[in-house]
Amino acid sequence: MLWLQIKKMIVVMLGALLNAVGMNFFLIPADVYASGFAGISQLVSRIFTEYTPFTISTGILLLLLNIPVTILGWKVIGRSFTLYSFFSVLLMTLFLEILPVVHVSKDLLLNAVFGGVISAVGVGVTLKWGASTGGLDIIAMVLSRMKDKPVGTYIFLLNAVIILTAGYLFGWEKALYTLVTLYASTRVIDAIHTKHEKLTAMIISQKSNELKKAIHAKLVRGITSVPAKGAFSNEDKEMLIIVITRYELFDLERVIKEVDPNAFTNIVETAGIFGFFRKD
Incomplete structure (x- = not known):
């Protein structure tokens, strides 16, 4: 039992690292947005940088956004799932702060595809081992239980808000490339875990x-x-x-x-x- 928990923690750590690599090496340098709370954190960080004298990193925002969601998930969904999900968020925040933001490629399409695929591998293995990357997954699951509708419906709606806001504030080209990222990540997650909600x-x-x-x-x-x-x-x-x-x-x-x-x-x-x- 102890060895199983250790393996699960290692997998969650690997997933968080892959998520951070996908964002810091591909998505953040290209201003292409990830899905879920990672994308919201990117967007809010960019808004702070562009429209205020303050700067808040994507990693710190990701952690702050997940704190109230973790409390909600703890009460509604279950302690084990929520605990490992928050552990994933903590590690991802740590890796986002440690790893440098590097321009691996200047091609927007390559950044969108590789950023989405690498992050999705991290999400997929994390889901397969009974955890999540927090945030949007937990909110969607809570809403799904309240309204008895598919989790995917809420994930799509919340991601649509990210795309529309990013397009309105910073140009529709980057928002459209975000759609490429979402499509690539969805396909990879489905292949690793399961596409059925x-x-x-x-x-x-x-x-x-x-x-x-x-x-x-x-x-x-x-x-x-x-x-x-x-x-x-x-x-x-x-x-x-x-x-x-x-x-x-x-x-x-x-x-x-x-x-x-x-x-x-x-x-x-x-x-x-x-x-x-x-x-x-």
Whole structure:
């Protein structure tokens, strides 16, 4: 268990480093904006530099913006996910402050593509290990639970605000290149993690009671229990059906492996949900 936590921290650290490299070496020098709170931090930092006598770095703004969001996520989403997400933000802030801003290329398209891809690799591996890069992910998940709409809808709307504001203040060319960054990063994240916001897990186990307790202790999700029988063994079992977000897949996998390594689990894509998506 301890070794698993250490590996998770190492992965989160690697993800934060890749995010910082993508921003300081490609996106920030080219004035092309990242998605989420990183892009908002870039934008606000640029506004301070251009329109006020003060200068605030992107890394410090990223940390400040994430503090209230972390408190919200701690109360609504879950402590483990939020704690690792804030750890990711702290590391990313540190790396953004340590690494120099370097003009690797003067080509805007190359900066947009490589900045988006490198940052997305960092986001993807972080998500795959049950954390996030904070900020926008947490807000989108909270809004999704309140309104029962897909997380992707809110991420798209919040990123649209970044693009429109950047285009209005600093020119539409850079804003359009930001769209290239968002497209490249989305494709990479989908390839590394999963493009589906919600997933359905069907778990067949002889330790269903222990699994239900363990899942409820880790995830704020309702579970449907269905009697099942093995066709070959003729053994009585139970099938647990649970709908989760892609961010919770890592934690669910770990719970199943710890409680019942012999459980048979089928993860399927969920196209849509009717009804309230929260704990029963």
